[in-house]
Amino acid sequence: MASRHRRGAFPAGAKAAPEAEAAKESVAVAVRFRPLSPREVRRGEKIAWYADGETVARSEQSNLAYAYDRVFGPTTTTRHIYDAVAQYVVNGAMKGINGTIFAYGVTSSGKTHTMHGDQISPGVIPLAVKDIFNIIQETPNREFLLRVSYLEIYNEVVNDLLNPAGQNLRIREDLQGTIVEGIKEEAVLSPVHALSLIAAGEELRHVGSTNFNLLSSRSHTIFTLTIESSPRGQSNEAEAVTLSQLNLIDLAGSESSRVETAGVHQKEGSYINKSLLTLGKVISKLTDEKATHIPFRDSKLTRLLKSSLSGQGRVSLICTVTPASSNSEETHNTLKFAHRAKHIEIQTTQNKIMDARSLIKKYQNEIRQLKEELEQLRRSIRTGTPIEDTMQKKHHLLETKDCNVKLQSRLEQGEEAKAALLERIEHLTELILVSAKASRTTKLSHCPRRRHSFGEEELAYLPYERQDIILDNESNMLFVPIEGFGEKFKSSPKEETENQKGHLNWLNLRKCDSGSTNLTSSDGENPSSTKSLPALSTPLGIGFFNVTSEQRMSDYMLAENVPANLLCVGHGEFPSDSLPVQETPLVSRKTSDHVDILREQFNILSGEVALHQSVLKRLSEEAGKNAMNEQIEMEMKVVNDEVKLNKQKIASLERRISNSMSDSRGMHDNLELSLASECQEFLLSERTTFQHNTGIVQETGSQAHKGKPLPSDVSDEFLKKASQAEIDELKQRVSELTEAKSQLDSCNHKLLEESTYAKGLASVTSVELKALSVKVTKLMKQNERLSSELASGRNQRRGSHGPRGARRENHTKRYEPARRGDMNALEAMLKEKDQRQAELHTKIEESKQKEAFLEKELANMWTVLANLKKTRGIDQEDFDSKYNGSWA
Numbered sequence: 001m002a003s004r005h006r007r008g009a010f011p012a013g014a015k016a017a018p019e020a021e022a023a024k025e026s027v028a029v030a031v032r033f034r035p036l037s038p039r040e041v042r043r044g045e046k047i048a049w050y051a052d053g054e055t056v057a058r059s060e061q062s063n064l065a066y067a068y069d070r071v072f073g074p075t076t077t078t079r080h081i082y083d084a085v086a087q088y089v090v091n092g093a094m095k096g097i098n099g100t101i102f103a104y105g106v107t108s109s110g111k112t113h114t115m116h117g118d119q120i121s122p123g124v125i126p127l128a129v130k131d132i133f134n135i136i137q138e139t140p141n142r143e144f145l146l147r148v149s150y151l152e153i154y155n156e157v158v159n160d161l162l163n164p165a166g167q168n169l170r171i172r173e174d175l176q177g178t179i180v181e182g183i184k185e186e187a188v189l190s191p192v193h194a195l196s197l198i199a200a201g202e203e204l205r206h207v208g209s210t211n212f213n214l215l216s217s218r219s220h221t222i223f224t225l226t227i228e229s230s231p232r233g234q235s236n237e238a239e240a241v242t243l244s245q246l247n248l249i250d251l252a253g254s255e256s257s258r259v260e261t262a263g264v265h266q267k268e269g270s271y272i273n274k275s276l277l278t279l280g281k282v283i284s285k286l287t288d289e290k291a292t293h294i295p296f297r298d299s300k301l302t303r304l305l306k307s308s309l310s311g312q313g314r315v316s317l318i319c320t321v322t323p324a325s326s327n328s329e330e331t332h333n334t335l336k337f338a339h340r341a342k343h344i345e346i347q348t349t350q351n352k353i354m355d356a357r358s359l360i361k362k363y364q365n366e367i368r369q370l371k372e373e374l375e376q377l378r379r380s381i382r383t384g385t386p387i388e389d390t391m392q393k394k395h396h397l398l399e400t401k402d403c404n405v406k407l408q409s410r411l412e413q414g415e416e417a418k419a420a421l422l423e424r425i426e427h428l429t430e431l432i433l434v435s436a437k438a439s440r441t442t443k444l445s446h447c448p449r450r451r452h453s454f455g456e457e458e459l460a461y462l463p464y465e466r467q468d469i470i471l472d473n474e475s476n477m478l479f480v481p482i483e484g485f486g487e488k489f490k491s492s493p494k495e496e497t498e499n500q501k502g503h504l505n506w507l508n509l510r511k512c513d514s515g516s517t518n519l520t521s522s523d524g525e526n527p528s529s530t531k532s533l534p535a536l537s538t539p540l541g542i543g544f545f546n547v548t549s550e551q552r553m554s555d556y557m558l559a560e561n562v563p564a565n566l567l568c569v570g571h572g573e574f575p576s577d578s579l580p581v582q583e584t585p586l587v588s589r590k591t592s593d594h595v596d597i598l599r600e601q602f603n604i605l606s607g608e609v610a611l612h613q614s615v616l617k618r619l620s621e622e623a624g625k626n627a628m629n630e631q632i633e634m635e636m637k638v639v640n641d642e643v644k645l646n647k648q649k650i651a652s653l654e655r656r657i658s659n660s661m662s663d664s665r666g667m668h669d670n671l672e673l674s675l676a677s678e679c680q681e682f683l684l685s686e687r688t689t690f691q692h693n694t695g696i697v698q699e700t701g702s703q704a705h706k707g708k709p710l711p712s713d714v715s716d717e718f719l720k721k722a723s724q725a726e727i728d729e730l731k732q733r734v735s736e737l738t739e740a741k742s743q744l745d746s747c748n749h750k751l752l753e754e755s756t757y758a759k760g761l762a763s764v765t766s767v768e769l770k771a772l773s774v775k776v777t778k779l780m781k782q783n784e785r786l787s788s789e790l791a792s793g794r795n796q797r798r799g800s801h802g803p804r805g806a807r808r809e810n811h812t813k814r815y816e817p818a819r820r821g822d823m824n825a826l827e828a829m830l831k832e833k834d835q836r837q838a839e840l841h842t843k844i845e846e847s848k849q850k851e852a853f854l855e856k857e858l859a860n861m862w863t864v865l866a867n868l869k870k871t872r873g874i875d876q877e878d879f880d881s882k883y884n885g886s887w888a
């Protein structure tokens, strides 16, 4: 849904409930120190700032110190930080209080690590998403509607990260708040759904490499969750809906003016610095009581953050800093910024809206209306009076010879309308999220209701468990612990390029679940660090991960990323059941779908019988008036036969439904059992209606034919046999098709996984390729320089033998041995360079081949997938035509 997106404001026309209470709070400010990076350690950097206890950041070189709500040392996990300073904002948002959490700091200080994280240490955003769904799960008495949007501000331009077409969006302010025009909002149904949207958005985000960070964010991003909730059950119009927005912000990092930049990078850097400067100014003004004007409008970032910063809702600011002495000044600036922000006062108000225009209310009302329509339609189909205006036309229809055909087509129209209504109801109900706990105990409603609820099994699809995972593999500790700075670091340099920043690789972990091959770690030092790698269909899969650390090391690459042996997390790091699978157990869904289909067939047949019986009634009245009318008798016979045939079909359907249910009993959980009992109840009620209708007809028939018996049922036996054979054949066909469908489904699933993984590999290879080509260019330049030095050396040697060289010769002779040594060394270096260059060329070729191979693989997979889908489509059509045709 594309919309005008309001930030931190009520939707248009909504009004706050009078009872909304306001409480004064201040911005929660935390400082997070990251460990020294391997590069900083190599350069012998000292510690300039450190965490002194839980609330103070202190300078090592002076007696400066600042106090905050919380200060976290380098060993603190993001989970801990989330629990301490972010969770209360998320909890508030679930109760209708707007919330904003953002990370601020210079480049490479750990903002993205804190907000997004990776598979080992998930960041605040994935933790918040998971928590939100946990809270829904724990709140069975409320219904929720979640929508998300994701945008970036790149060079002062707002782009939609959920919609590649949404570029350069306009920001507008009105009385209700700030609006981003045309931004796409998507309703989310599960944690996996929300995280996959973030991952897709990250693909579009602008990322580049800087002197400090190989994968540096070049844009600010804002991920917004809009949360609506209302009491569950029969919604009361007067009951207020709570609505709030949770903004999760990953800012781009400011760059020191000491850093040399040029071109695009310089432009990006100056936009980033300018917007962060404005943010700083806004924060100072907000804390200055005398300030009359606050320059929110000076940057897009501050315009979008206006409602959060000017005091509507909870704000948590996490300032990330590096302890390194070379960044001491930048760290000091960040600490001063954090200190100022601490003094901003905010109001926390619970947003309650009484307005029926809230989306959740709108959906609830629509569902109610659609259900009423559906009920009406059902009733009219059952009683054979499908649409009101046909009452007048009915008499006329019955007079015509083709009345049966017309009624039949009316019936079909009714069925189509019913199916459309059911589909719409199902779609709307799916958008409203409820706790699975309650839905298990709540009796399912009469209409097949597959409201989207999620249980532990779905929450476990997230590739991590609630507790943080700390590695015990010392060989991977690359951020060295210095005086307590010992957060275990998780990577070896060689994989730096493999973990694309912000690409949320933890979503790709699903590849680890099947067909994994155990490989020893690439460094070969630690056999315990065996890793599970997916069984790639390409023979290059293994070799790719076995490249040694030195081979991938490059000047700018920090060692902060996740190693290949953790790309697929192995034993104990998270349970295998946490890997993503289908949303609900396949078997359960298939059976309920099957029962649904049978039940729909049952409805259609009941409707047909009722219709035929009303025709029969009419005909018998006619027969009563016109005795000896052969045509009427013939028609009555035909209709009567059809009624009998349909009755047999209904009986067989009843058998099939109860068979399906007894099959499902063995396999399914409580939910399926309640569905089964619902089906039984439904059957009972349908049966009663049917018997009731049949009773009327028999009675009418017996009255109409007093003294004039109906023609005898000579074809009964024949019909029984024919339909039994037909049913058996159909049963056989259905079971074959179901089997084929499930195979295709699993095949599809596997191919999809393969293709996602291959895509990941392709992008990793291309990053590697880029790094290699940079190296080659450098080496070529060096080569050129050395060759020219060598050439000039040779010239000098030759020149010394010339006519004017007598004096020079003496001089030269004196230095000859040293020069010869130099020349030899230069030649050796040149040779070595040539060799390295050749090696790198070979590597580039190999990488290119790998990339081409992977792309080909990917293309093949898509073709196979398309073929499979096509085959399935044909099978389905075949099935539909046979199956439905036989009942028509």
Ligand SMILES: Nc1ncnc2c1ncn2[C@@H]1O[C@H](COP(=O)(O)OP(=O)(O)OP(=O)(O)O)[C@@H](O)[C@H]1O
Binding pocket: 033, 034, 035, 037, 074, 105, 106, 107, 108, 109, 110, 111, 112, 113, 114, 210, 213, 215, 216, 217, 218, 251, 252, 253, 254, 320, 479, 487, 489, 501, 558, 559, 560, 561
């Ligand atoms: N607390 C931490 N523990 C371990 N590693 C960290 C920590 N913080 C940051 N890192 C590592 O430091 C590197 C830089 O971090 P990150 O990319 O998050 O910085 P950033 O502030 O987002 O930079 P930029 O502004 O350039 O995008 C990453 O490799 C990250 O994994």
